[in-house]
Amino acid sequence: MEPAIVLAAEGLTKRFLKREVVSDVSFEPAAGEIFGFLGPNGAGKTTTIRMLVGLARPDRGRVRIAGFDLARDFAKAMSRVGCIVESTDLYPYLTGRENLLHFARMLPDGAESRIAELARLVSLESRLDDRVATYSLGMRQRLGLAQALLGAPDLLILDEPANGLDPAGIREVRQLIRHLADERGIAVFVSSHLLAEVEHMCDRVAIIHRGRTLAMGPVRELLANRGAERLVFRAQPADRAVEILSAFSRDAAARAEDGETVSSEVPHERVPEALAALAAAGVRVFGVERQSSTLEELFFEVTGGETV
Amino acid sequence: MRFAPLVENEILKLLKRRRFRVALLILVALNGLIVFAQTQAKDRRPGRDWRVEAQERVARMQNWERSGRLPQTQLRWVRFEIARMQYHLDRNVDPEAISGPLFTRAFANASSYLLLPLLAILFAADIVSSEFAQGTVKLLLTRPVGRARVLSSKFAALVVAITLTVTLGGVVAYLFGGLAFGYRGWGAPVLTGFRLTGETFDPAAVRSLPLWEDALLAFGLAWFAALAVGVIAFLTSVVLRSTAAAMGTMLAALIAGTILPRVAPSWEAQRYLFVTNLPLPDYYSGSPAPITGMTLPFSVVVLTVWALAATGVAYAVFLRRDVLA
Numbered sequence: 286m287e288p289a290i291v292l293a294a295e296g297l298t299k300r301f302l303k304r305e306v307v308s309d310v311s312f313e314p315a316a317g318e319i320f321g322f323l324g325p326n327g328a329g330k331t332t333t334i335r336m337l338v339g340l341a342r343p344d345r346g347r348v349r350i351a352g353f354d355l356a357r358d359f360a361k362a363m364s365r366v367g368c369i370v371e372s373t374d375l376y377p378y379l380t381g382r383e384n385l386l387h388f389a390r391m392l393p394d395g396a397e398s399r400i401a402e403l404a405r406l407v408s409l410e411s412r413l414d415d416r417v418a419t420y421s422l423g424m425r426q427r428l429g430l431a432q433a434l435l436g437a438p439d440l441l442i443l444d445e446p447a448n449g450l451d452p453a454g455i456r457e458v459r460q461l462i463r464h465l466a467d468e469r470g471i472a473v474f475v476s477s478h479l480l481a482e483v484e485h486m487c488d489r490v491a492i493i494h495r496g497r498t499l500a501m502g503p504v505r506e507l508l509a510n511r512g513a514e515r516l517v518f519r520a521q522p523a524d525r526a527v528e529i530l531s532a533f534s535r536d537a538a539a540r541a542e543d544g545e546t547v548s549s550e551v552p553h554e555r556v557p558e559a560l561a562a563l564a565a566a567g568v569r570v571f572g573v574e575r576q577s578s579t580l581e582e583l584f585f586e587v588t589g590g591e592t593v
Numbered sequence: 594m595r596f597a598p599l600v601e602n603e604i605l606k607l608l609k610r611r612r613f614r615v616a617l618l619i620l621v622a623l624n625g626l627i628v629f630a631q632t633q634a635k636d637r638r639p640g641r642d643w644r645v646e647a648q649e650r651v652a653r654m655q656n657w658e659r660s661g662r663l664p665q666t667q668l669r670w671v672r673f674e675i676a677r678m679q680y681h682l683d684r685n686v687d688p689e690a691i692s693g694p695l696f697t698r699a700f701a702n703a704s705s706y707l708l709l710p711l712l713a714i715l716f717a718a719d720i721v722s723s724e725f726a727q728g729t730v731k732l733l734l735t736r737p738v739g740r741a742r743v744l745s746s747k748f749a750a751l752v753v754a755i756t757l758t759v760t761l762g763g764v765v766a767y768l769f770g771g772l773a774f775g776y777r778g779w780g781a782p783v784l785t786g787f788r789l790t791g792e793t794f795d796p797a798a799v800r801s802l803p804l805w806e807d808a809l810l811a812f813g814l815a816w817f818a819a820l821a822v823g824v825i826a827f828l829t830s831v832v833l834r835s836t837a838a839a840m841g842t843m844l845a846a847l848i849a850g851t852i853l854p855r856v857a858p859s860w861e862a863q864r865y866l867f868v869t870n871l872p873l874p875d876y877y878s879g880s881p882a883p884i885t886g887m888t889l890p891f892s893v894v895v896l897t898v899w900a901l902a903a904t905g906v907a908y909a910v911f912l913r914r915d916v917l918a
Contacts, residue, residue, distance in 0.1 A: 332917075338735040341915035364737035374728030378609055387605070390598035391736035432732070 289316045291365075291440045291472040296346035297336050299329075307332050307496045309346070314472045314489070316439065319462060321487030321504070322476040323584070329496040330476040331371055334444050337474070338368050351439055364393060367433030368442035369426075372449075377418035381409055381428050384417060385435065392436045403431040407461070423454040430461065441465065441473045447482050459486050480584060492587055499587040507583055516556065518547045518563075519571040526568050533559045545571070599742060603750030607716060613754070616712045620762050623708065624700070624769045631691065632773050643687040651678045673801050677782050684777075692778035694804050696770030697763055701811035702874045709759055709815055710822040710847055710871060716754045717826035718839035720747050721911070725834040730916055744911050748827065748904075755823050759816040763808075779805040814873035814889075821867060821896035822847070828903035831911050854883040864891070867899040 290313045299307040307329040314320035324330050335341040337348055339355055339362075348355040353362035375384045382400065389396035404410045407427035417425065426449065433441055446462070447455045463486065465471045477483050483490055484504060491501040500507060520526040523541045530539035530549040539549035551559050556573070563570055607613055654671050657663055663671060681688040721744075724730040733743055767776075781804045802810075822843070829839040850868020853860070863869050864884045870892035876882065877889060 335915070335917065338731075340731060340734060341917065360737040360739060362737075363735060366735070368735050370731040370735065372728060374731065376606065376727065376729060378611075379606075383605070383609075387602050388732065388736065390602050391733075391738050393737070436737070 290314075291316050291351060292337070292442075292474060293349040294333075294337060294346070295349075297333060297343045297348070298345035299332050299336060299341065300344050305496060307336070307343075310491075310493065310496070310498050311346075312491050312498075312501065314440075314474050316472050317466050317470040318489060319466050319473045319475060319487045321483035321490035322474065322493065323480065323483045323490055324476075324478065324493035325588070326478055328478075328493045330478075330493060331444060333493070334368075334370055334442060334474075334476055337442055338366065338370060339363065340370065364436060365439045366442060367436055367438035367440070368444075369429045369433055369446065370442075370444050372445075375417050375425060375428060375432065378416060380416050381413040381420070384428065385413075385432060388432050389435050396435045396437075399435055399437065400431075403434055406434070407431045422449040423451065426450060426454070426458065430458070434465075439471060441471050443473065443475045445477055446475060447477065447479060455482065462486060492584060494588045500583070515548050515576045516551050517542070517574045517576050518549065519545050519573075520547055520563060520568050521545050521571075522568065523547055525566060526563060526570075529562050529566055529568065530559060533562070548576070596742065596746065599738065599746035600749045600753075603720075603746050604753055607720070607750055607754050612715055612719065616715055616758060617761065619708075619712065620758075620765045621769075624762075624765050627700075628696065628769045628773045631696070643689065644682065644685075647678045647682055647688060651675055651682070654678075673782070673784065676801070677784075680780075680782055686778060686781075691770075691774050692781070693767055693771030693774050693776045694778045694781070694808065696774060697767040698783075698804060698808040698811060700762065700766035700770075701808060701815045702872070704762060705815040705818050705874050706851060706872050707847060709762060709819040711844075712758050712762075713755050713819040713823035714826045714840060714843045714847075716758075717751050717823040718830050718843060719836040720751055720827060721830040722834050722836045722839055725916075726836065734916060740912050741908065744831075744908060751823055751827060752820065755819050756816065759812060759819055763812050779803065779808075783807045811874040811877060814877060817893070818871045818873045818896065821900045822871065824900040825867060825903045828907040831907040858884065861886075865895060867896055870895045 293313045295311050297307055297310045298305065310329070310333055312320065312322075322330055322333070332341060336343045336346075337355075339348075339359055342356070348362075350362040351365040353365075355362045376387065379387065381404070385400045385403070386397065389400065401410075404413050407430055409424060409427055409431065412420065412424065417428065420428065426446065430443075430446075433443070441462075443462070446458050450458060459482070462473055462475070466473050475483070475487065487504055489501070489503050490507065492499045518526055518530065521544075523543075523545055526547045527539045527541050530547060530551060533551045533555050534549045539547055539551075541547050560570065560573070654675050658668065658671055658675070678688060686692070724733055734740060736743075782801045783804050784801060825846075826839060826843045829842050830836070833839045833842070846868050850866065850871060853863050853866075854869060857863070861884060864887050869883055870887070872883065873889065873892055873896075876887075876892065882888065
């Protein structure tokens with residue numbers, strides 16, 4: 286069975302004055318899917334997210350959430366969504382619990398009963414009655430996540446969830462998001478400017494640049510389309526190695542990266558042969574490393590070399 | 594989705610913040626200071642026996658009353674004055690002396706120009722802009738609650754906060770005033786309804802009320818003025834999205850309102866400014882109008898029109914504007 290479409294963005298376009306900051310952006314994350322929205326800062330990610338949650342009105346296009354048109358059925362649509370937009374801003378002068386109660390009161394009945402469970406889920410039980418002003422950035426981020434889950438949403442929209450977190454925190458949040466998608470079937474829409482984050486976490490990804498979608502698809506497919514994985518040889522002398530390996534390489538010739546590193550595209554089944562040939566020619570091999578192509582390279586390619 | 598929990602949220606946020614405690618502190622400090630200053634100034638005529646004076650006054654007026662030569666309007670006033678003196682003689686209270694209840698009543702007048710409007714601004718200027726400043730507006734407006742309901746809940750909370758402030762102002766004034774001048778005297782009759790018709794004093798509308806009723810009316814008017822200012826400050830908070838800018842604008846307006854009638858009393862159009870119309874309790878106790886020709890109903894209408902217009906614009910802006918903060 287095809288998973289249900291939870292969020293449908295159709296041809297979203299937003300202009301500020303004359304400048305189009307988002308042009309005709311469409312996507313449809315499905316239930317249980319983690320959908321990455323990748324782009325450099327200023328690409329139009331945040332503006333797009335603001336249109337998804339009704340903070341900004343699109344000039345063209347529309348948003349449907351769980352079948353409800355956002356512009357016409359705002360309350361019904363938003364009752365299915367939990368979100369963190371840009372940064373996790375909560376009321377610093379209230380405690381964690383008061384913050385959660387505050388947002389629970391804005392949801393249909395029953396949200397309050399989830400507070401204890403969610404506090405456990407984001408490991409904030411012991412600090413729940415402290416004022417948020419005393420929380421670390423990571424704790425605020427986790428409280429924000431608990432807030433987003435209060436309404437038992439079908440769709441989670443997270444804008445840069447890793448911002449300001451240390452590596453351990455990032456890992457924790459990533460595992461939590463994966464858990465929510467796999468165990469509860471929540472669709473998660475994650476924006477990020479961090480390639481590694483998206484690559485590790487997302488099932489599908491859209492790459493946005495200057496307000497336009499440049500590529501979209503499952504992460505693996507996007508990467509696979511870019512051809513074979515590369516083998517990097519540490520060998521001396523390098524020029525000899527290049528000569529020999531080029532004969533085995535599929536498309537591009539092997540090339541020397543520096544004095545003793547040679548990258549090539551030798552197919553998997555021919556690696557032993559290539560090693561034997563290198564040895565026979567008197568090239569000394571110190572190591573072979575498999576390097577799968579990364580989203581980063583794809584990103585450079587589609588954006589025309591712009592850095593993230 | 595019920596409305597009451599939303600209002601509960603907004604009231605919670607108002608009360609949990611430091612500014613509510615600051616407002617309370619201002620009320621206490623100011624009342625304490627004024628009471629202290631007045632206790633230093635009292636008893637300016639030592640050695641006077643007020644009972645003798647009051648009895649002489651009653652006798653004099655009873656003579657006038659019996660003479661039958663007084664016009665009808667003056668007769669009313671004389672009879673009232675006799676009753677007032679008698680009230681104080683019966684209770685053995687100096688009619689010239691200030692009492693806790695009188696102090697409270699005076700507080701209503703004095704605070705309606707600046708203090709209560711100022712406190713109303715303190716709450717209202719920040720109620721929407723603080724959500725923008727903290728970034729919490731993004732959470733507030735992405736709940737399954739329409740923007741109109743969110744703004745309405747803030748509006749309701751503001752009305753509650755202003756009502757609470759005015760009430761607390763009265764209570765604090767009474768507690769301090771009573772401490773210094775005695776807690777009794779709510780029943781004392783007061784003259785009200787003085788009106789200046791052109792240059793002459795018109796006693797036709799003068800009525801006698803017990804002090805508590807008079808004070809209640811004065812506080813009601815002060816509350817209305819504070820509310821009108823609060824609603825306009827609410828609008829600036831929505832439009833400017835910055836507490837400092839909203840406060841600055843409103844303070845400038847208030848200051849202009851106290852200066853303008855003095856430096857340019859002949860500029861008649863200022864009667865349509867909301868700030869000129871704030872001292873409502875003053876009309877009621879017979880002080881001359883800030884600008885000739887202004888009356889209590891006129892000022893109430895002007896304030897109402899301003900408040901309604903501000904509400905309309907605040908909703909229109911809040912419902913439509915993209916949140917990009």
